[in-house]
Amino acid sequence: MALPEKAFPVSWDQFHRDARALAWRLSSANGRWKAIVCITRGGLVPAAVISRELGIRLIETVCVASYHDYTEQGELNILKEITPALLENEGEDILIVDDLTDTGKTAAIVRAMIPKAHFATVYAKPKGRPLVDTFITEVSQDTWIYFPWDLGFSYQKPIAEDHIG
Numbered sequence: 001m002a003l004p005e006k007a008f009p010v011s012w013d014q015f016h017r018d019a020r021a022l023a024w025r026l027s028s029a030n031g032r033w034k035a036i037v038c039i040t041r042g043g044l045v046p047a048a049v050i051s052r053e054l055g056i057r058l059i060e061t062v063c064v065a066s067y068h069d070y071t072e073q074g075e076l077n078i079l080k081e082i083t084p085a086l087l088e089n090e091g092e093d094i095l096i097v098d099d100l101t102d103t104g105k106t107a108a109i110v111r112a113m114i115p116k117a118h119f120a121t122v123y124a125k126p127k128g129r130p131l132v133d134t135f136i137t138e139v140s141q142d143t144w145i146y147f148p149w150d151l152g153f154s155y156q157k158p159i160a161e162d163h164i165g
């Protein structure tokens with residue numbers, strides 16, 4: 001399994017700040033969205049922050065899984081679809097939220113379900129970027145983003161040790 005070259009670890013504080021920044025960026029169009037559709041599981045966390053900041057209380061999930069083996073993407077599985085009650089007008093009044101877009105495959109599949117919805121992610125990599133309407137931070141394609149819910153405290157080697165020998 002090839003690990004992406006660069007690591008971008010994100011703390012809870014940083015994630016909260018970035019999710020709130022996303023809510024700020026979306027706030028000029030607030031009033032337009034009657035519901036958030038969050039893409040589980042990663043989208044649950046920013047959706048909680050955005051729903052709190054923008055006062056959106058109707059939250060729906062679309063359950064998609066694809067990264068089965070850490071950084072290896074497998075076949076995309078849709079475990080739960082969006083309720084038909086929210087699919088009117090091709091989702092014009094819906095805000096889709098996810099933690100990030102990487103290859104854009106997840107975004108493409110959800111976009112196809114509700115083409116007129118506004119798609120927001122906290123982070124974006126170049127391949128996925130054209131598929132989202134609003135995001136906060138772009139990282140390079142060869143970077144892996146480590147989210148705080150996947151991390152624990154562990155010993156870090158001094159930087160200099162990597163350069164010895």
Ligand SMILES: O=P(O)(O)OC[C@H]1O[C@H](OP(=O)(O)OP(=O)(O)O)[C@H](O)[C@@H]1O
Binds near residue numbers: 039040043073099103
């Ligand atoms: O742009 P892509 O290459 O499709 O990758 C992005 C998706 O991958 C991750 O979800 P994952 O399928 O790993 O499930 P999870 O949210 O349950 O961790 C992430 O939360 C995005 O939803």
Ligand code: HPA
Binds near residue numbers: 067144146147
């Ligand atoms: O960079 C990433 N980090 C965490 N989960 C992911 N799923 C796709 N890409 C990533």
Ligand SMILES: [Mg+2]
Binds near residue numbers: 039041043
């Ligand atoms: Mg996900």
